[in-house]
Amino acid sequence: MMIISARKYAPALKMIDEVNFLKPQKSYLHNGIPVYMQKGGSQEIIKIEFVFKSGSYHQEKPLQAWATANLLKNGTKFKTSEEINQLWDFYGASLQVDAQKDITSVGFVALSKHLVTAMNLLLEMIIMPEFHEDELVTFLKNRKQKFLVNNRKVQYLARMHFAELLYGTNHPYGKRLQESDFEKLTREDLVTFHHNNYFPANCICLVAGNYPETIIKTLDKSLKKFAWENIKLNQVPEHKSEITPKPKHLLPRPNTLQSAIRIGKPVINRDHPDYHLLSVTNTLLGGYFGSRLMKNIRQDKGYTYGINSALINLLRGAYFFIASQVGRDVKNQAVEEIYNEIEAIRKQPAGDAEINMLRNYLAGSFLRSFDGPFMQSERFKEILLFGQDYSWFQQYLVTLKSFQPEDIQRTAEKYLHENDMVELIVG
Amino acid sequence: MVNFKRYTLQNGLRLIVHQDTTTPLVAVNVLYDVGARDEHPEQTGFAHLFEHLMFEGSVNIPEYDNALQMAGGENNAFTNNDITNYYLTIPRQNIETALWLESDRMLGLSFSEEKLSIQKNVVSEEYRQTYLNQPYGDVWALLRSLVYKVHPYQWPTIGKSIDHVKNANLQQVKDFFYRFYRPNNAILVITGDIEPDYAYKLVQKWFSDIPEGELYTRNIYREPSQFQERRLKVERDVPFDEIYIAFPTGTRLENSFFISDMLSDVLGGGRSARLMENLVKKKNIFSETNAWITGSIDKGFFAIMGKLHKNQSVEKAEQLIWEELIDLQKNLIPERELQKVKNKIESTNTFAEAGILSKAMNLAYYELLGDADLLNKQNEKYFAVDDVTLRKAANELFQPSKASVLHYMAND
Numbered sequence: 001m002m003i004i005s006a007r008k009y010a011p012a013l014k015m016i017d018e019v020n021f022l023k024p025q026k027s028y029l030h031n032g033i034p035v036y037m038q039k040g041g042s043q044e045i046i047k048i049e050f051v052f053k054s055g056s057y058h059q060e061k062p063l064q065a066w067a068t069a070n071l072l073k074n075g076t077k078f079k080t081s082e083e084i085n086q087l088w089d090f091y092g093a094s095l096q097v098d099a100q101k102d103i104t105s106v107g108f109v110a111l112s113k114h115l116v117t118a119m120n121l122l123l124e125m126i127i128m129p130e131f132h133e134d135e136l137v138t139f140l141k142n143r144k145q146k147f148l149v150n151n152r153k154v155q156y157l158a159r160m161h162f163a164e165l166l167y168g169t170n171h172p173y174g175k176r177l178q179e180s181d182f183e184k185l186t187r188e189d190l191v192t193f194h195h196n197n198y199f200p201a202n203c204i205c206l207v208a209g210n211y212p213e214t215i216i217k218t219l220d221k222s223l224k225k226f227a228w229e230n231i232k233l234n235q236v237p238e239h240k241s242e243i244t245p246k247p248k249h250l251l252p253r254p255n256t257l258q259s260a261i262r263i264g265k266p267v268i269n270r271d272h273p274d275y276h277l278l279s280v281t282n283t284l285l286g287g288y289f290g291s292r293l294m295k296n297i298r299q300d301k302g303y304t305y306g307i308n309s310a311l312i313n314l315l316r317g318a319y320f321f322i323a324s325q326v327g328r329d330v331k332n333q334a335v336e337e338i339y340n341e342i343e344a345i346r347k348q349p350a351g352d353a354e355i356n357m358l359r360n361y362l363a364g365s366f367l368r369s370f371d372g373p374f375m376q377s378e379r380f381k382e383i384l385l386f387g388q389d390y391s392w393f394q395q396y397l398v399t400l401k402s403f404q405p406e407d408i409q410r411t412a413e414k415y416l417h418e419n420d421m422v423e424l425i426v427g
Numbered sequence: 428m429v430n431f432k433r434y435t436l437q438n439g440l441r442l443i444v445h446q447d448t449t450t451p452l453v454a455v456n457v458l459y460d461v462g463a464r465d466e467h468p469e470q471t472g473f474a475h476l477f478e479h480l481m482f483e484g485s486v487n488i489p490e491y492d493n494a495l496q497m498a499g500g501e502n503n504a505f506t507n508n509d510i511t512n513y514y515l516t517i518p519r520q521n522i523e524t525a526l527w528l529e530s531d532r533m534l535g536l537s538f539s540e541e542k543l544s545i546q547k548n549v550v551s552e553e554y555r556q557t558y559l560n561q562p563y564g565d566v567w568a569l570l571r572s573l574v575y576k577v578h579p580y581q582w583p584t585i586g587k588s589i590d591h592v593k594n595a596n597l598q599q600v601k602d603f604f605y606r607f608y609r610p611n612n613a614i615l616v617i618t619g620d621i622e623p624d625y626a627y628k629l630v631q632k633w634f635s636d637i638p639e640g641e642l643y644t645r646n647i648y649r650e651p652s653q654f655q656e657r658r659l660k661v662e663r664d665v666p667f668d669e670i671y672i673a674f675p676t677g678t679r680l681e682n683s684f685f686i687s688d689m690l691s692d693v694l695g696g697g698r699s700a701r702l703m704e705n706l707v708k709k710k711n712i713f714s715e716t717n718a719w720i721t722g723s724i725d726k727g728f729f730a731i732m733g734k735l736h737k738n739q740s741v742e743k744a745e746q747l748i749w750e751e752l753i754d755l756q757k758n759l760i761p762e763r764e765l766q767k768v769k770n771k772i773e774s775t776n777t778f779a780e781a782g783i784l785s786k787a788m789n790l791a792y793y794e795l796l797g798d799a800d801l802l803n804k805q806n807e808k809y810f811a812v813d814d815v816t817l818r819k820a821a822n823e824l825f826q827p828s829k830a831s832v833l834h835y836m837a838n839d
Contacts, residue, residue: 007487007527007530007534008487010488010494010498010527011521011523011527013497013524014520014521016518040449041449042780042781045777045781082704085699088698089696089697089699089700089770090699090763090770092774094774141711141736142707146714255664256560257560258555258556288496290492300545302544302545302547302548302551302552303552305556305557325552325560327552356497357493358496360497361496361497363499364500364517365501367451367518368452374781
């Protein structure tokens with residue numbers, strides 16, 4: 001039986017001193033595509049992903065990169081869209097298409113026993129898509145509807161308009177989607193984007209989970225069924241970002257019960273020596289449940305269901321933002337409190353208890369982000385795309401163990417000054 | 428296959444432990460057998476509000492989240508109509524912190540007026556953010572109140588109105604706690620790299636002095652059978668019309684659960700499902716469709732959803748959905764299609780077993796249903812269903828006199 005008073009004291013803690021990185025094995029497919037393999041996990045499942053180093057940053061028209069990626073599944077030279085969907089579903093495999101700003105990822109997760117079938121199908125889609133006109137028309141019509149519904153949501157509007165304020169309307173990171181964009185895209189645009197970006201020298205392959213020793217042979221056998229030509233690597237277009245000169249913006253939406261708030265600014269990217277400290281500083285401010293913003297604006301004031309801040313790492317320009325939806329009647333108070341919190345981080349050193357909590361929370365969170373081969377693969381993808389290696393993670397751990405309150409103050413002063421922020425309120 | 432050991436403490440707390448040595452973490456899941464169905468019709472939203480209060484300090488620990496974060500843990504919780512479920516993951520070496528935290532808030536909360544008042548505000552904002560300030564945000568509430576006339580499933584977890592949440596007082600909070608948050612009304616599951624008997628020892632250390640509560644007997648009115656079609660048409664400030672059709676199904680423990688779940692997969696599971704292929708792609712009357720079952724413990728319902736394109740008639744859309752249902756009533760599902768549905772179920776269940784957290788949640792839920800080992804018997808139950816059974820079930824399920832139809836119309 002427990003003595004009740006023993007509950008007064010927390011059990012002794014043991015902190016995380018190391019994280020087991022499942023470093024990938026590297027090999028090459030016969031056409032030169034590098035393959036990174038991370039084996040493990042309790043289940044007989046596998047994830048394969050082709051990552052192309054092209055995204056909406058590389059497109060000539062809005063929606064081009066996204067529609068190209070999403071229509072790979074809507075018919076190939078040999079199969080109709082229905083046949084492809086039937087096959088994925090029949091093998092209980094799930095196709096995963098993710099068209100981002102800098103990259104496009106096309107892959108699947110499946111039971112390991114269906115590896116060959118899934119691989120053949122994936123490559124057929126990647127290499128020989130047909131982009132039927134009628135498939136494109138239906139796709140755009142359906143997605144336009146989703147877009148119009150999203151346009152009624154304050155948080156969606158805030159996200160889109162905020163990116164435009166930070167990068168400018170001519171930059172692909174900032175350009176806002178318009179309803180008319182859904183009418184302008186043609187089949188030809190998809191064929192062109194596919195031709196210019198989906199070629200072997202522009203991609204890498206990631207394999208994770210439980211796979212056979214003969215995986216490279218298996219992949220090569222699939223690959224050899226297709227003729228997949230390289231083209232000359234395109235010159236990456238240069239776009240100049242242009243941040244708004246005005247710090248405060250309001251987009252009125254009279255009939256909403258809540259207002260969406262976004263406050264933020266461009267920041268240093270992942271290869272800057274201060275990045276890890278900035279990441280820690282962001283967490284203290286708004287990156288976890290125990291953050292200053294959450295404590296003040298949700299837990300003390302009850303203005304919101306949630307508030308958070310984050311660093312967004314794009315290859316050609318990172319940014320920091322704070323986001324929340326708050327009661328319309330308290331939006332000004334909420335904004336004021338946000339600035340107070342930013343200022344407080346700069347002006348006063350954080351206490352030991354808070355620093356310890358932050359340190360330990362981040363270490364646990366770091367450990368958690370490497371749990372299992374699929375997550376290990378995600379984290380490896382990050383460093384690979386940014387041209388980094390595992391020492392970047394090691395440095396992060398060193399930062400976690402050693403940072404001091406004054407490091408946070410200094411970092412906030414340098415990168416998160418309230419006077420440099422762009423503010424947007426929708427609603 | 429998820430192996431586990433089961434223990435019961437003297438105070439009635441049930442413990443399930445599953446060891447998985449492939450991870451440096453452990454997951455802890457505490458399920459309380461209380462949900463929105465246990466609420467008074469004039470105090471709806473209470474179970475969910477209470478979930479928020481479980482993070483506002485317990486007898487010996489002023490801040491749950493601080494203490495957990497200090498140990499490198501992360502947590503969350505959800506409330507639905509049947510259960511309230513709390514879960515966390517933590518580096519395995521700090522498992523005792525998790526048990527200290529969970530046992531202390533099972534022992535007692537700190538109950539303060541001020542914290543109650545703040546969480547009432549937070550929940551009100553959650554209500555606004557997820558229901559009122561979202562296009563189509565009230566669909567679910569409308570559909571529930573159409574399908575259920577007597578059973579408490581008629582209201583959503585967040586509550587019938589914000590006023591119910593705002594009217595909650597501290598005495599009600601205390602009563603609720605001592606009625607439902609007792610060890611004999613809870614199931615604790617630990618998964619991850621921990622030896623079961625060691626886990627049991629730790630659980631005994633932290634939980635065995637928590638007094639058990641009075642046995643709670645659930646006394647809920649059963650929803651009477653439906654003999655007449657129900658219809659509701661609403662107009663809202665949204666850009667497109669939507670249609671919902673619902674049919675009552677059986678309870679979670681009946682075999683019909685698996686059968687109706689498979690029918691919902693035939694209609695709405697994945698891109699190759701019938702509603703997608705026929706009504707979104709071929710006829711393109713909808714931009715999006717879906718079909719699913721609620722899977723609640725008491726009698727649930729089967730729901731079909733379609734988002735209409737502009738200038739399509741909702742009556743025509745409804746007719747086309749009916750044609751799909753009639754097809755299932757008249758014709759057998761082809762062998763390959765049935766195999767597809769079964770394959771999908773097999774992989775979904777395999778993927779769910781890849782993470783310690785989803786295993787912990789599932790074990791707790793199946794233990795509540797009667798036996799955690801049901802988790803390992805799911806596949807067989809689905810695999811045993813054949814085409815004739817599905818056709819028969821479609822005939823029983825999809826009757827016009829049992830339908831609840833919601834037309835959610837755009838006002839512009």
